[in-house]
Amino acid sequence: MTTEPDSFPRRYARTQRFTLGAPRSFTVAPDGSRVVFLRSRSGADRAGALWVLDLPGGEERPAADPAVLLGGAGERLSPAELARRERTREGGAGIVGYATDAAVELAAFALSGRLFTAALRAGTTGELPVPGPVIDPRPSPDGRYVAYVAAGGLRVTGAGGEGDRALAEPESAQVTYGLAEFIAAEEMDRTRGFWWAPESDRLLVARVDDTPVRRWWIADPSRPERDPHHVAYPAAGTPNAEVRLFVTDLDGARTEVLWDRERYPYLARVHWSDAGAPLLLVQARDQRSQLYLAVDPDTGSTRMVHADEDPIWLDLFAGVPCWSPSGQLVRIADEGGARVLAVGERPLTGPQLQVRAVLDVGPGDVLVTAAAGEEAGAPEVGEVHVYRVNELGVARVSEGPGVHTAVRRGGVTVLVSASLERAGSVVRVLGSGKPGAGGAKATSGTGVAGETGETGDTGRAPGAAGTPGAPDASAVLIRSYAEDPGFSPRVTLTEGGARRIPCAVLMPQDYPDDTPLPVLLDPYGGPHGPRVLASHNAYLTSQWFADQGFAVVVADGRGTPGRSPAWEKAVHEDFTVSLDDQIEALQDLAKNHPLDLDRVAIRGWSYGGWLAGLAVLRRPDVFHAGIAGAPVTDWRLYDTHYTERYLGSPDTSPQAYAHSSLITDAGLSSPAEPHRPLMIVHGLADDNVVVAHALRLSSALLSAGRPHEVLPLSGVTHMTPQEQIAENLLLLQVDFLKRALGMR
Template sequence: MTSEPLSFPRQYARTQRFTLGAPRTFRVSPDGERVIFLRSRSGTDRANLLWVLDLATGAERVVADPSQLLAGGTERLSPAERARRERLREGGAGIVGYATDDAAELAAFTLSGRLFVAEPRTGAVRELAVPGPVIDPRPSPDGRHVAYVSDGALRVVRVAADDGTGEGPDDRALAAPEAATVTYGLAEFIAAEEMERSRGFWWAPGSDRLLVARADDAPVRRWWITDPAHPDRAPEQIAYPLAGSPNAEVRLFALGLDGSRTEVVHDRERYPYLARVHWSAAGPPLLLVQARDQRSQVYLAVDPDSGSTRMVHAEDAEPWLDLFPGVPCWTPDGRLVRITDEGGARVLAVGDRPLTGAQLHVRAVLDVSADDVLVSASAGAEAADPETGEVHVYRVGELGVERLSQEPGVHGATRTGEVTVLISAVPHTPGARTRVWRDDKPVAEVTSYAERPDLTPRVTLTEGGTRRIPCAVLLPSGHPVDGEPLPVLLDPYGGPHAARVHAAHNAYLTSQWYADQGFAVVIADGRGTPHRSPGWEKAIHQDLTVTLDDQIDALQGLAGRFPLDLSRVAIRGWSYGGYLAALAVLRRPDVFHAAVAGAPVTDWRLYDTHYTERYLGDPAEHPAVYAANSLVTDDGLAAPAAQHRPLMIVHGLADDNVVFGHSLRLSSALLAAGRPHEVLPLSGVTHMAAQEEVAENLLLLQVDFLRRSLGLD
């Protein structure tokens, strides 16, 4: 007896977009002997295990297995841990994160709020009996202690009962919350959601103290998330800093294991955002703090004994300054490493010198050594070859720039010493390949258990429109480029923080599935999307509607080269893409004939401070800007009935990022304007929509709606 093969929507949902079973979260031991990583046992297993690759033998072995450590029990997450995973967009289970000491001899992680430590070299694992639920445990650099957060307190526990100091094990709070609104050691909502700062404490290189963020969200507005499908359950209260309203108050303390407590002092009134913290043996603790309007920021060196700070570097720019992964940090000889916009390019600067120019658009710093800086970058505005959708790994030094990744694709890396782990996704091969290099020679490859999709994207990477917008075009399998025109589906994100045009196979699986339902699918990364040039990203200042202009420009520019039927054009998107989809049918019904808007931001006054104010400013100072970019105040709502276009609004009731109120307000405005539309509420679903049945059926329901709306059935 054989079972029927899974449909693509079910396979896509069950494998969490074909990410399950793929290795992730790599750490190379400084001695160059081991690579530690996470991976589940198969392409449909959500539970990650902790693994180690022995570089001498090439053998992989399990270090920690959640099913054994929990004795087969069900994993239980605290509300704080669920919220943290939502901010990280973490849909996995089991060991979803870990941290090691400097020597990578000790790894700490949580399961069901319990604290475990493992020795990757020996495979020994044990639980430390501490108050729970435990969040974000991190060993000290010397491996003697583990710091963690529990019930808002920053606690420290000794790892060994007798480590030669003559002291027994202890577990104690270095800082406990003074009120229910206070936490120590956790990133506040706005830092985790918008600044990509998911941590709230940092060990000193000497392992004798920590820098710890204290966040008090008492000033923050309170919202209530409820699920009407369960009227017996009380609403969940969340602190949400909507645009123009107060943020959490964030302070930083140096806490010693000896009980000392020193507040780090800087001008928090002028620079309220604690955006980055770095502490290494190469220099004093380093902070990056931003002004509320994000037009100025300063890099501060901290004296942890006195709490005083001194300015290392200051930046001012219009209309805003961006934050980047991996910086700021110090070089081993104490020079500041940062990424900055200079001369119309995004460059790497070390000390007072830019080391890259307009040929590269630097995206992140991956590692810093005495000889070079390892970065990821895409082609810059002046590159001879635009390399549409490609991301490469480069070594940057005083003598020049060297590209490490060679084949076209999207590449990333982790490096310690002479060992580099290179992760590569390429256009013609499913998933990603993980290779380990030593001294520029391949020595091992980490196995992936991810499933292979049953379809192969037929994608053309190109540019479209007068602005040469990066685009991907997908046609149904077997449909000739010079064949009959097809109904068009635009499938963008189209806004800040996320590009969708990638030179990678799996990036287009869903889009190809839509194409095989009879559409020509177009993905366009217009102005506002990252990784092309600073000017490209910042062209949306106070006018998000230019992102819609670029979708139209790309569509019309591609029409002469691909079989696109411009009389039948639909658009779908999620989050910012949902906003863009709704904007399309409301403002340009002459171009767009149907839309699916998933979790759309419909009124920017209801979205968070750091994101929204960066692009639109303070709503009290710029009310007309907010009105012009809103969907619920759009004059297009009053368009003649002949121009009303079908619109499906999809939204999770449990979404605490773009709350369901956005879609309710849009629906109410549409109803008041006499505009027909459909609303699909998803009970218990957050912004991720990760549940298997939901993810599968969302694809099926959307394609059914689009086919009906365009008259294809």
């Protein structure tokens, strides 16, 4: 099956969802003189390059180009690096990550397993002669050294390549130093395994021993001559890796950091800054209790700074915990029915905001992203904004409907804004001085108020004098080379049902508004994955499906983030409420939108794939066809940290696992129910949701005499990054849906 070279499926795959060429991964120099970022040279170029924006002039210049550094040779990535990229869902090539010293004078990065450094002010780049393949190089804060991981051990070298040596070497093939274990990277959003001291004289280093973890084998049936490779996969109810932490000197001497690892085995966060002692966040296995611990780096002893408990579970958040410049603990907590920012023991926000992440902690405020709480007035469906918070109040920095985030240091803020009105994101550098010829002056922007303690409240209009919404004449735009999709989604953001479920409804571009259309639900629908966003590019695939003749509905029911803690925790021990909310939203939207409820299909990937399978098996009265992509069909086969947070342990809560499983579904063998068409799609190389999920579901369906289709994807992981496969997957899905719903 093929398409024209300029068709949407082909372009969508070639541009990696129109993300290639967009700037990302911003770092601001503390003196405000430059911003460092990654960007490929075109919207179809996968190879990221390192760039510098000089301020205040606004001139952009390349700091490191992978094509030059590799001399035209192709990349060669180690299995460890490939696994690391799979955990972070990194589909790019070239320079995909970097780290800098404290002054943002020196950057270090790995390229094809080799270690490079870039002098960001001088604009020179060089390779350091060290053993490889290199993973996650990080300069010391003073720029004198670079630490990195190679062959499972942590090493350090001088910034000029001198004095390379091992600081910690693995005692066996099951041990690594300086890397995050599988579930930390996959589920905790902790991708690092070592942290420099502010004085650059030692490091905190994680030691991971995978010996207790059960081994699974991932094979490629299309290549029978190749041996399967094994992965240490901690499935729900089975042992995790053993994680310890050491203070390690530059001569290799080390002191173990001590805490009750038996009770709190999860090392969820590590923070080390000059504002206080090293800070850890450790969690109990059931994730209902956690401790914030300050470390004495001389002795390895710890003291408790704060403890959290929750009868359901405790979430982890980006940017916290950390110390404020005055030495107070900064955290995000669930209090009073809201997700609040707390500094010390005092919450600084309330129900007016649902805080999502801490972006920066300054001497006078904290910068956060948040969704407006229900008590703030009319709901802002799909919007996420940047706010400044201090003891005097809350002020919104971002203006205009959309999804916003930021990076800030000192007086310079990089504000990244997406909206429904235009493709991609606009990146503005604020507080940067007058732009020169190399940078485009923003026609509209938002300034950041000075560190004076002056704040407004969420009800003040952006742009009012003295508020952070005031346009900043010094804003500079960072260019994006991302391709334009060539169309804009015809999307309506709304709410559905008595629960006011956030929804997006998409109609064909040429729809005449006079006849009901077959319906395609297109959800993720579960934890960590909001899909109803006030962002143009979030709906490109949904709009393409709509243009094939469907009314497409995207609904974020209970379990999805951003609304309230209670909304997210409603899936506790019962994922199936996600399906209840999809149905409620669908039936309510049909009252005001031309939806043909006699022809309803659902498609999804991962959690959304499980949801699609559940829909056609349990509610064939509502759903007439489904596409389950990489579905978690048996939650006992998914990992510990994620699954046990929501469903508990399979040993103590077997009924929760059975109720949310597709394999044990009593509806499989019920002859009275109509058998709805189901397509199961799964990558055979998936090491996150392994293909056993799809195979077990197919076997159960076959045993029950239920017709279905299985589409195995050879050599494909959970990301499906391959261009041709990603393109044809869209086409095959449309063909299946039209056949199943009688649209031909």
